[in-house]
Amino acid sequence: MGLAKPITAKDADEEDKATLEGLVADVTAAARFTRQHAIAAIYHAGSGHPGGAMSSADILAALFGAELNLWPDIVNDAHRDRFVLSKGHGAPALYAVAAHYGFCSPRAALALRKLGSPYQGHPHVLDLPWVETSTGSLGQGFSVALGMAMGLKLQKSQARVYTLLGDGELQEGEVWEAAMCAAHHNLDNLCAIIDYNKLQSDNRNDAIMRLEPLAAKWRAFDWAVAEVDGHDISELLRTFRRAAATAGRPSVIIAHTVKGKGVPYMENIPAWHGSVKLTREQAEEALAALGAQRDEIREFLDDRNG
Amino acid sequence: MGLAKPITAKDADEEDKATLEGLVADVTAAARFTRQHAIAAIYHAGSGHPGGAMSSADILAALFGAELNLWPDIVNDAHRDRFVLSKGHGAPALYAVAAHYGFCSPRAALALRKLGSPYQGHPHVLDLPWVETSTGSLGQGFSVALGMAMGLKLQKSQARVYTLLGDGELQEGEVWEAAMCAAHHNLDNLCAIIDYNKLQSDNRNDAIMRLEPLAAKWRAFDWAVAEVDGHDISELLRTFRRAAATAGRPSVIIAHTVKGKGVPYMENIPAWHGSVKLTREQAEEALAALGAQRDEIREFLDDRNG
Amino acid sequence: MTATAEAPALIGSSGDSLREAFGKALAALAGEFPKLVVLDADIAGGTGVHHFRAAHPDRFLQFGIAEQNMMAAAGGLAAVGLLPVVTTFAVFCLRAVEQARLSLAYTRRNAKIVASHPGLDVGPDGGSAQALEDIAAFRAIPGMTVLSPADPLEMAQATRAMLEFDGPVYMRTGRSPAKRLFDEDHKFEIGKGQIVRKGKDVTLVACGVEVARALEAAEHLAEEKIDARVVNMATIKPIDAGLLARCARETGAIVTAEDHNIFGGLGGAVAEALAASNPVPIEFVGVKDTFGASGEPEELAEHFGISAPFIAEAARRAIARKGKGK
Amino acid sequence: MTATAEAPALIGSSGDSLREAFGKALAALAGEFPKLVVLDADIAGGTGVHHFRAAHPDRFLQFGIAEQNMMAAAGGLAAVGLLPVVTTFAVFCLRAVEQARLSLAYTRRNAKIVASHPGLDVGPDGGSAQALEDIAAFRAIPGMTVLSPADPLEMAQATRAMLEFDGPVYMRTGRSPAKRLFDEDHKFEIGKGQIVRKGKDVTLVACGVEVARALEAAEHLAEEKIDARVVNMATIKPIDAGLLARCARETGAIVTAEDHNIFGGLGGAVAEALAASNPVPIEFVGVKDTFGASGEPEELAEHFGISAPFIAEAARRAIARKGKGK
Ligand SMILES: Cc1ncc(C[n+]2csc(CCOP(=O)(O)OP(=O)(O)O)c2C)c(N)n1
Ligand SMILES: Cc1ncc(C[n+]2csc(CCOP(=O)(O)OP(=O)(O)O)c2C)c(N)n1
Ligand SMILES: [Mg+2]
Numbered sequence A, B: 001m002g003l004a005k006p007i008t009a010k011d012a013d014e015e016d017k018a019t020l021e022g023l024v025a026d027v028t029a030a031a032r033f034t035r036q037h038a039i040a041a042i043y044h045a046g047s048g049h050p051g052g053a054m055s056s057a058d059i060l061a062a063l064f065g066a067e068l069n070l071w072p073d074i075v076n077d078a079h080r081d082r083f084v085l086s087k088g089h090g091a092p093a094l095y096a097v098a099a100h101y102g103f104c105s106p107r108a109a110l111a112l113r114k115l116g117s118p119y120q121g122h123p124h125v126l127d128l129p130w131v132e133t134s135t136g137s138l139g140q141g142f143s144v145a146l147g148m149a150m151g152l153k154l155q156k157s158q159a160r161v162y163t164l165l166g167d168g169e170l171q172e173g174e175v176w177e178a179a180m181c182a183a184h185h186n187l188d189n190l191c192a193i194i195d196y197n198k199l200q201s202d203n204r205n206d207a208i209m210r211l212e213p214l215a216a217k218w219r220a221f222d223w224a225v226a227e228v229d230g231h232d233i234s235e236l237l238r239t240f241r242r243a244a245a246t247a248g249r250p251s252v253i254i255a256h257t258v259k260g261k262g263v264p265y266m267e268n269i270p271a272w273h274g275s276v277k278l279t280r281e282q283a284e285e286a287l288a289a290l291g292a293q294r295d296e297i298r299e300f301l302d303d304r305n306g
Numbered sequence C, D: 001m002t003a004t005a006e007a008p009a010l011i012g013s014s015g016d017s018l019r020e021a022f023g024k025a026l027a028a029l030a031g032e033f034p035k036l037v038v039l040d041a042d043i044a045g046g047t048g049v050h051h052f053r054a055a056h057p058d059r060f061l062q063f064g065i066a067e068q069n070m071m072a073a074a075g076g077l078a079a080v081g082l083l084p085v086v087t088t089f090a091v092f093c094l095r096a097v098e099q100a101r102l103s104l105a106y107t108r109r110n111a112k113i114v115a116s117h118p119g120l121d122v123g124p125d126g127g128s129a130q131a132l133e134d135i136a137a138f139r140a141i142p143g144m145t146v147l148s149p150a151d152p153l154e155m156a157q158a159t160r161a162m163l164e165f166d167g168p169v170y171m172r173t174g175r176s177p178a179k180r181l182f183d184e185d186h187k188f189e190i191g192k193g194q195i196v197r198k199g200k201d202v203t204l205v206a207c208g209v210e211v212a213r214a215l216e217a218a219e220h221l222a223e224e225k226i227d228a229r230v231v232n233m234a235t236i237k238p239i240d241a242g243l244l245a246r247c248a249r250e251t252g253a254i255v256t257a258e259d260h261n262i263f264g265g266l267g268g269a270v271a272e273a274l275a276a277s278n279p280v281p282i283e284f285v286g287v288k289d290t291f292g293a294s295g296e297p298e299e300l301a302e303h304f305g306i307s308a309p310f311i312a313e314a315a316r317r318a319i320a321r322k323g324k325g326k
């Protein structure tokens, strides 16, 4: 198939440490851009879900930057790795990371949630070639990812399927149907990552519907389980590699994250889940906290829609 | 409320051993009648699910005969215990045990699955006053039982809610939604019993969608878990009492059973799940194996529908 | 002062949206309906029931993001004598159709389902979130009453009527700010459509947010000397067949307008009712069997052909077909 | 010899049921459609796909009793180039309406849903198991094609047509033995209704098991010198509006007949199509917004008013209303 990526974490074990460090730096920069772009897009849209975009930015950057065998010129390759954003409301982060890695224009992707723009509030497969399925209804993306993993195995493809779920999403029974099914079918080409930011739409998971002991649940459903700091890029990269090497069972990575990560006034505050309207002042403060320079902030926020 | 039952397992700990033995003998007889009646009803109906009726007969007899604060003259009492047959296709066993304990006429309850008869293929609350909700779609009865337990707690009732699930039924995501919810809300007035007969509609659970490690799943969903021999009446009775004494958490009793129990040619054979037509010869052999005498067999099987 | 100190602005939950009107009415009615309990699946702020929670936290039941369990559990709550109101977005009600069918309708429970975020009115969340099928799905469930009130006042009245009514009800609210259409002497009644504008040339039958658009269309038509009657059909099931028959007789042409797929919803209900009594030309305004998209509700209404000009155009077509058997 | 040695007799899965015809056709078509995979939720014997499993175990995918996951996973299977056919009972399809909507229809996947056990035809399992809402629910999903063939031969043809068609399809089969209605030169085509009996006084439009009953009704009517046309409307969506318009013009009255709620199903589709073209009196034969019950299918058809005599009676009513605007 000729799928070969210049440098990926897949090779990192054999590469020297300097290469890995370079990769981590690259992904870190991608994550920073992802957060900035997502904030700007939500600002322009006048609505959207910033909290869960911030918590997942490092995971997405690590996936797109180093783990997925997926890059812009192979989005139609049958043997590409698949990524499904099961927590579809995290769309702004997906669009942003895709923009960073050249799947689309960063400028175009700021037209979030606008009529006529392919960047809908939730990712839609018919709008964007690198979106693998439409999501937004929690639980479904995971099942679709499972179907992909099953289908790829049937077709003897080496491709892997990755999917990112929210923690609140785990309350959907469909998730446990899929979990049981993936284990039963030994789908070791399936890797689920949980953006475990401890918050959902309205409040903390604990207050809404407690998930703990979470790792025990996945173990009892017969998955290989890893727990990581979801903001530690090199730990993420190592864990993805370990998951890829796990035979006979699907893998879940419980990534402990902070909702709103990087934007101090959002961190751990349920109200920033969505659908919120960001003021210009809030957007500027967020971008500054995310390391954007004055001119970058202007570039991001100045009106581009007419 | 004046709910007092002559002798129940609830008192058994304080009663002398002889009383408990009497109770076990009573329930054993009830279970025998339940199996016989269910077979006869399925024979007359020309269709129905015998396997899961046989596996659950001892559990049902123990519940109705000794555990539930529910008897014919209080079926409308707000503080009665509730029983929900979540595995609704087990209806013939429910009708039979109810007939044994005087909720309905044994003769009437043989009119299973006939137009105009209240004994539908799956239990229907509008047809029979002692059926608490309509079931047949797997997973739903459990949620309804949860709602009852929640509502009874809200209304400060001491009543308890019991529900019987099939093992195959546990593949429904709704079951895990309800499991998570019941634990979150500390519904210690809810007791689920799993008729763990290892078979479902088409084959063994293991072949269709494996459930093991099953106890670990329930523990990870924060339930108090007990495993019992689902055909050992005194063990069942003791376990129900322990479950009732469990504070702060819902209880699940994983009852290991044999599908088709008591009818040798059905035991552990998936094809006897349903919807099967019993020949007269098969029905006679089943009833004989279940301890029915010649005249009882004729009484059960001779045509009563015109 | 930094932006930190400011609370995020919730979008669209203005005091004038149908969901807010519902949420406030529900909270206000709690005293009168002591058995009332409200079920939420982690979107109380979206459905409006945060008002109820604030006033009656003990009667607010959290089910987490698990709509199937919530829907069926409502059957259990009703079974033990409570009056459950299940709340979520319309599209997620579609996830629990079978639960509503068996554990609420087949069992004839006195339980209510209130769905916010129906149709294109959802706006920027996009096509995946815009339920265009819910009226059809719930209308087909035997014994299910289906409501879709048109303005905040009527929503408050319908909330009371729904609680007073004995049996399962599915009611649509709405996400976006809704126009005030009615004044205090308006009176909502389950099963009754209402003529909210007189007219003799054609009848525009609408529900929910489309009533305002139908009234707007009637204004346009008046300029062309077309005298359009407008019926607010806030009860979609049971449909007010008597009123429809009268309108068909009196105006000879009908237009239906709904923020829903053209198949199976209000248009279907009206077509069924009239075919069984007074067949006349009907034109259907609704989303033409496509999914929605992100955008502002008014833009989307325009884009997908359910705004006032499309209703007016449909009226012209319906009138032109009168008496032609075509 | 004891009874032990005998295998239990499976009920209703005679070679003549629509589900058996489907299952056998599917197995036979496996070679021609190498991407075809079949999804089951632990009721292969009930849906007929045990035939496919026996022939192609490697392409038979077991999802256990978990319809939501199965439905959405089909979207993933289609996404990687396979041709998934989801199978379960019609009533359990209602459990996964939102999954069909988002992960199959909104995504425009080439995936098929085949539902056995629809309507009263389910028989003794009773009301909870008899889906009377599925046509309405799936018809409302944008872009979903809805089929309900009438006899085993047509079912086999429809199975092929469905696999050849690109896009999401919902197809009803049937549980009970089905009459043979058509001979080898019958030709099923998606989107086309067929006149299966000529007539000029009224048109009986039916689908699924009701086609046989409509033909029977036409025989009764012939004895009264009423010349009833019968249309087999095996595609409910997209409905054959052209044929309906022609029948309305030529016969002036329509009766619809379906094993489904009278609301939102075939009757709704026909009423919508005709109101938009040639409004004529329509009478609806279907289950009148109640749930079913246990019993034999023919008894139930009689009891709930969908058997041939009811269709004939509806035809008389429709004819009587002709040209009276009533
Ligand atoms: C089936 C379904 N129910 C409800 C919603 C509404 N909803 C959107 S996001 C959200 C909270 C999700 O929380 P979580 O999964 O923890 O996401 P994160 O914290 O990563 O944003 C809810 C309830 C939905 N999208 N899908
Ligand atoms: C939601 C749903 N899906 C499918 C079915 C069809 N069905 C009826 S019984 C059954 C097997 C149930 O197996 P299990 O729960 O183990 O019951 P038991 O062995 O006790 O009879 C199936 C799949 C159903 N009743 N409900
Ligand atoms: Mg979260």
Ligand SMILES: [Mg+2]
Residues within 6 Å of the ligand: B166, B167, B168, B195, B196, B197, B198, B199, B200
């Ligand atoms: Mg079992």
